[in-house]
Amino acid sequence: MTSSLVRALGSTLRGLGKAFEGLGTAVEGSSAFKETLNKAQALQAFAGKRPVLGSNVFVAPNSSVVGDVKLGSGSSVWYGAVIRGDVNSVSIGDKTNVQDNALIHVARHNPAGQALPTRIGSSVTIGPGATIHAATIEDCVVVGMGATVMDGAKVESRSVVAAGALVTPGTVIPTGQVWAGSPAKFLRNLMEDEAEFVRAAADSYTQLAALHAEENAKSFEEVEADKARRADRLTRDPDHDQQQGVARDWTTREILKVADST
Numbered sequence: 001m002t003s004s005l006v007r008a009l010g011s012t013l014r015g016l017g018k019a020f021e022g023l024g025t026a027v028e029g030s031s032a033f034k035e036t037l038n039k040a041q042a043l044q045a046f047a048g049k050r051p052v053l054g055s056n057v058f059v060a061p062n063s064s065v066v067g068d069v070k071l072g073s074g075s076s077v078w079y080g081a082v083i084r085g086d087v088n089s090v091s092i093g094d095k096t097n098v099q100d101n102a103l104i105h106v107a108r109h110n111p112a113g114q115a116l117p118t119r120i121g122s123s124v125t126i127g128p129g130a131t132i133h134a135a136t137i138e139d140c141v142v143v144g145m146g147a148t149v150m151d152g153a154k155v156e157s158r159s160v161v162a163a164g165a166l167v168t169p170g171t172v173i174p175t176g177q178v179w180a181g182s183p184a185k186f187l188r189n190l191m192e193d194e195a196e197f198v199r200a201a202a203d204s205y206t207q208l209a210a211l212h213a214e215e216n217a218k219s220f221e222e223v224e225a226d227k228a229r230r231a232d233r234l235t236r237d238p239d240h241d242q243q244q245g246v247a248r249d250w251t252t253r254e255i256l257k258v259a260d261s262t
Contacts (some may be wrong), residue, residue: 042077046086054094058209068114072096072122076209088115088165093122093139097205100128107151110169116151123202127163135167138175140198147184158195162187 042059043051046067054073059065063077068085072094077083080101083090088106098104104126107116116134120126124137127145134151137143141155144163151169155161159173162180173179176195180187218226241248245259 021027049085051083051085056206056210056212060212067254074206074209076205076212077159078102078128078209085118088117088134090118090120092120093124095122095202095206096120096124096126097202097209098126098146099130099205102126102128102132105134108132110152114152121157123199124228125198125201125205142198142201158190158198160190160194160198 008248019129035220042061042063042065043053044064044066049068051065051067051069051071052069053059054075054158057071057072057183058076059071060077060079060081063081064079065071065083066086068089069083069087070091071077072092074095075092076097078098078100080099081103083098083104085093085106087108090106091106092098104118106118109115110242118132118134118136120132120137121139121141123140125142126132126137127147128142129146130143131148132143133149135149135155137155138148138157138159140158141160143149143155143161146163147161147165147167149161149167150171152169153166153167153169153173155173156175158176159168160178161173161184162178164182164254165180166182167173167179167184167185171184173184176190178187178190179185240246246255247257248255
């Protein structure tokens with residue numbers, strides 16, 4: 001059999017398979033299985049405990065949330081981040097964002113025998129590459145990119161840990177302060193407009209996370225439709241159809257109606 005015949009036969013069989021798939025999906029209706037692009041397992045059980053998520057939580061498909069972890073409503077775990085509640089628990093409040101490649105972990109206990117879970121409040125921003133280990137972070141806090149907060153440390157509400165800072169074990173950062181350096185030390189008091197920005201930044205990430213969640217939930221067909229729309233816009237003036245009185249299906253770009261005067 002020549003290569004051209006093989007290609008033709010293969011193309012025909014693939015076309016038939018696609019047709020049967022479409023027919024089966026149509027018969028199943030709303031109960032049809034929807035395959036999404038990403039099949040990574042971001043949420044994982046450990047020792048019989050699984051992560052518990054509030055409403056409207058975004059967990060990026062290549063992040064890892066493991067074991068005894070609770071995420072409050074509107075919170076987000078971004079690409080490459082790891083939250084590991086294995087030897088103790090992690091709790092995170094509402095509208096808190098754990099950004100790309102950040103690490104949140106716990107400790108079973110300290111030398112005094114005290115249990116050391118990790119507790120993070122609401123409207124907290126954990127910057128890219130930051131590490132929170134068996135510490136407590138209260139509400140409306142920013143932990144800058146690459147910063148580290150160690151075992152038993154406590155960052156009180158409306159405070160900022162600067163990028164790259166190292167908060168040593170047992171340190172307490174009081175409300176309304178900015179700490180920086182390695183080891184971290186008091187730098188200055190947080191200004192009122194900065195405190196408002198901390199909360200606004202957390203709200204902004206909640207909204208952005210909703211868009212990422214929508215994109216990551218798309219099926220292969222929806223992704224292909226997006227690609228077709230982008231290709232269409234590269235070759236077509238956006239105002240062309242309107243000027244010509246042409247109405248198209250938003251998804252397929254198929255012409256639905258042409259104005260009588262065209």
